[in-house]
Amino acid sequence: MARLVLKFGGTSVANIERIRNVARHVKREVDAGHQVAVVVSAMSGKTNELVAWCREASPMHDAREYDAVVASGEQVTAGLLAITLQALGVDARSWLGWQIPIQTDGAHGAARITGIDGARLIEAFDKHNQVAVIAGFQGIDETTGRITTLGRGGSDTSAVAIAAAVHADRCDIYTDVDGVYTTDPRVVPNASRLDRVSFEEMLEMASLGAKVLQVRSVELAMIHKVRTFVRSSFDDPDAPRPGTLICDEEDILEQQVVTGIAFSRDEAQITLRRVADHPGIAASIFGPLADANINVDMIIQVESDDTTTTDITFTVPASSYALARQILEERRDTIRYATLQGATDVVKISAIGIGMRSHAGVAAKGFRALAAKGINIRAITTSEIKFSILIDSEYTELAVRTLHSLYGLDKKPDETPNEA
Amino acid sequence: MARLVLKFGGTSVANIERIRNVARHVKREVDAGHQVAVVVSAMSGKTNELVAWCREASPMHDAREYDAVVASGEQVTAGLLAITLQALGVDARSWLGWQIPIQTDGAHGAARITGIDGARLIEAFDKHNQVAVIAGFQGIDETTGRITTLGRGGSDTSAVAIAAAVHADRCDIYTDVDGVYTTDPRVVPNASRLDRVSFEEMLEMASLGAKVLQVRSVELAMIHKVRTFVRSSFDDPDAPRPGTLICDEEDILEQQVVTGIAFSRDEAQITLRRVADHPGIAASIFGPLADANINVDMIIQVESDDTTTTDITFTVPASSYALARQILEERRDTIRYATLQGATDVVKISAIGIGMRSHAGVAAKGFRALAAKGINIRAITTSEIKFSILIDSEYTELAVRTLHSLYGLDKKPDETPNEA
Numbered sequence A, B: 001m002a003r004l005v006l007k008f009g010g011t012s013v014a015n016i017e018r019i020r021n022v023a024r025h026v027k028r029e030v031d032a033g034h035q036v037a038v039v040v041s042a043m044s045g046k047t048n049e050l051v052a053w054c055r056e057a058s059p060m061h062d063a064r065e066y067d068a069v070v071a072s073g074e075q076v077t078a079g080l081l082a083i084t085l086q087a088l089g090v091d092a093r094s095w096l097g098w099q100i101p102i103q104t105d106g107a108h109g110a111a112r113i114t115g116i117d118g119a120r121l122i123e124a125f126d127k128h129n130q131v132a133v134i135a136g137f138q139g140i141d142e143t144t145g146r147i148t149t150l151g152r153g154g155s156d157t158s159a160v161a162i163a164a165a166v167h168a169d170r171c172d173i174y175t176d177v178d179g180v181y182t183t184d185p186r187v188v189p190n191a192s193r194l195d196r197v198s199f200e201e202m203l204e205m206a207s208l209g210a211k212v213l214q215v216r217s218v219e220l221a222m223i224h225k226v227r228t229f230v231r232s233s234f235d236d237p238d239a240p241r242p243g244t245l246i247c248d249e250e251d252i253l254e255q256q257v258v259t260g261i262a263f264s265r266d267e268a269q270i271t272l273r274r275v276a277d278h279p280g281i282a283a284s285i286f287g288p289l290a291d292a293n294i295n296v297d298m299i300i301q302v303e304s305d306d307t308t309t310t311d312i313t314f315t316v317p318a319s320s321y322a323l324a325r326q327i328l329e330e331r332r333d334t335i336r337y338a339t340l341q342g343a344t345d346v347v348k349i350s351a352i353g354i355g356m357r358s359h360a361g362v363a364a365k366g367f368r369a370l371a372a373k374g375i376n377i378r379a380i381t382t383s384e385i386k387f388s389i390l391i392d393s394e395y396t397e398l399a400v401r402t403l404h405s406l407y408g409l410d411k412k413p414d415e416t417p418n419e420a
Helices: A016-031 A046-057 A061-070 A072-087 A117-130 A154-165 A198-207 A217-225 A283-292 A318-330 A362-372 A392-406 B016-031 B048-057 B063-068 B072-087 B121-124 B154-165 B199-207 B214-224 B282-289 B320-331 B360-371 B391-408
Strands: A003-008 A035-040 A090-094 A102-104 A111-118 A131-135 A138-141 A146-149 A170-175 A197-198 A228-232 A242-249 A260-276 A298-303 A309-317 A339-354 A377-383 A385-394 B003-008 B037-038 B091-097 B102-104 B113-115 B130-133 B137-139 B146-147 B172-174 B196-198 B228-232 B246-248 B260-276 B297-302 B309-317 B339-352 B377-383 B386-392
Touching: A003 A016, A003 A154, A016 A035, A016 A072, A016 A309, A016 B048, A016 B386, A035 A072, A035 A090, A035 A117, A035 A154, A046 A061, A046 A072, A046 A102, A046 B072, A061 A072, A061 B072, A061 B091, A061 B246, A061 B360, A072 A090, A072 A131, A072 B048, A072 B063, A072 B072, A090 B063, A102 A154, A111 A154, A138 A154, A138 B377, A146 A197, A146 A318, A146 B214, A154 A170, A154 A217, A197 A198, A198 A217, A198 A260, A217 A228, A217 B072, A260 A283, A260 A318, A283 A309, A283 A318, A283 B199, A298 A362, A298 A377, A309 A318, A309 A377, A309 B102, A339 A362, A339 A392, A362 A377, A362 A385, A362 A392, A385 B072, B003 B016, B003 B154, B016 B037, B037 B072, B037 B121, B037 B137, B037 B154, B048 B063, B048 B072, B063 B072, B063 B146, B072 B130, B091 B121, B113 B154, B121 B130, B154 B172, B154 B214, B154 B339, B199 B214, B199 B339, B214 B228, B246 B297, B260 B320, B282 B309, B282 B320, B297 B377, B309 B320, B309 B377, B320 B339, B320 B386, B339 B360, B339 B391, B360 B391, B386 B391
Parallel strands: A003 A035, A003 A170, A035 A131, A090 A131, A102 A138, A170 A228, A197 A242, B003 B037, B003 B172, B037 B130, B091 B130, B102 B137, B172 B228, B196 B246
Antiparallel strands: A102 A111, A138 A146, A228 A242, A260 A309, A260 A339, A298 A309, A339 A385, A377 A385, B102 B113, B137 B146, B228 B246, B260 B309, B260 B339, B297 B309, B339 B386, B377 B386
């Protein structure tokens, strides 16, 4: 007997027929003797509908009211799944964020979970042998008693946090892919599914553009050491595949040097030429951008050709590009730069692997391979277990495939084909 | 300064444009210096959608889960109206049933309000000068902490109960008609809007087929003496008409003998001929019907022509007719009757008026007028302030118009025409 938390996203619960399929997955685990909590998202499309109404009511809406409106989507799915499970003979009840409660801070629309009282859920498991169907994405600000939401994708975070709170043996994130891949199979048909990936690597992948899990949920899984599987809700409920286990690196026996190649097209590059080299230069540029909530990523500073000034290049999300330009142009006299250059047709490509810690020259090997294909690198950043490069977006596929092949990630000919 | 509760139904909040219209009604009252609570229903169509999902998930669904699913509709409207009010510069916040709390018993799907703590709402009025936007139709079973709903039309009841709890000076039920009419204007074009009607009369009208207010809400208004207006949400928010006041009969100066004519087509008649006249006869017939939750209304018992047996006629809701027949046919040997006759093409017509208490012969005058038109009366019941007759449904319009005219309810030629 194990205690499991299963999480199903919006496409997995899009209608009653799919909710029935989810119920069969749950029943399989119950029949195997496990204690089960299920975390559900809103039916796909519902959250967008609710958000659109809020915007129509007022573009500048009160985030507390937005949360009350939007959290209703998960409430509906939780009730419907409980009904469906009961119809299959599985005892179940729905739990809303405020009923458990899932406590959060007061940052409505993007709240952080501050505590979960697992007592009532554990009682439901131990005393009533009952499946807990939990509305994901929502909590309660206990100071005010108002409903909060965790921000888009927050149901992954709900699931991992609940798994930690009830000391679950495992958290299964069911999604529309059958696991975590070495890269996006739409770009590299040779991409292969990973059996295991470490928390650290997954965290980098999620941060760097792999959309399979929300960053915050991976952080939480890492902190609380929640063994988390990513697996497919479209598998036959009676014969599911195991998916990818995200776990401590000690649990990964055969470590690859590079585990995956991630890429993000949501990037824009800004270069300030010949910035007067004075103290506080970074603060004068990045302070105003931070005030405008613009997330600056790669930053490179090099001396200009005239050696008395400096060139500064950095990236921002493509959606913040116009605002960032405007802010910098307004402050041209304060910052003191000659020209501002920008580009939005750029892509950030990252190679991730805990093996980089112990292997030197992994990045250099990659740079050489890309140069050999005639790909120009605009910027580079590195960390202990990954390196990222910024290149022109037209080279995306070529660069991803080159690195994927270089680091030995291509599917072996004898491997069973993936049936994602 | 007065304290008001305004209630808006599903058609009044069917989309954001209509919600904006509702917000203008609320703003008018706030600008006039009043403290305002607003009770809202789900956007029209939403409750049906949610109910259909529950049924699709399982025809025999858990009423507790049904309530969690269905209550989400009012939650959405409450948040959206709060946002819309804020956009008009009116401070407002949404309140869900469990947040106030509105306590109910545990009869999920048809719960009764057992108590409302008005303290937090009154604090919002007095300390924050804030409009309270309250999700109607829902409460919380405080024993279990689960969401309950009051049953269809329950938002009227929510509004009146909240008006009582916060000691409101007035409760305005906004609907798609501009008040209570002497009868259905679709049947009698000469029907006129009543300025005032007593609680007792309204209770009879609601029970007898006038669909303008839910019966339970009128009961509550009568018990707690909540002055309640029925008025139109489609009036110009800047120049609304007053509607109909439902109030104590002492507040009605010029009392009519008959105030209104109600009718209900949802009737079926069953006659058991030559029932063996033995003790416990009524129990043997009506006991099994009550056990099946069939609501028996008019009951008439007369000796049969052979004087040793008796004929029993009664009405049931048309929707229960088939089941009632089946139950009685199965028990033919126990009840001991000769034949069972039934009719579904019948209508119940009622004349209501507190003036009947002090005026004799009101009903007899009506029977004579109907007989003069050749209308055969199948059954009669009377109470202190109303009489009801059962007739063939093809005579509905003729009978209603005859009584409406007989009791002086036709609109006077000098009256301004109704612009419903």
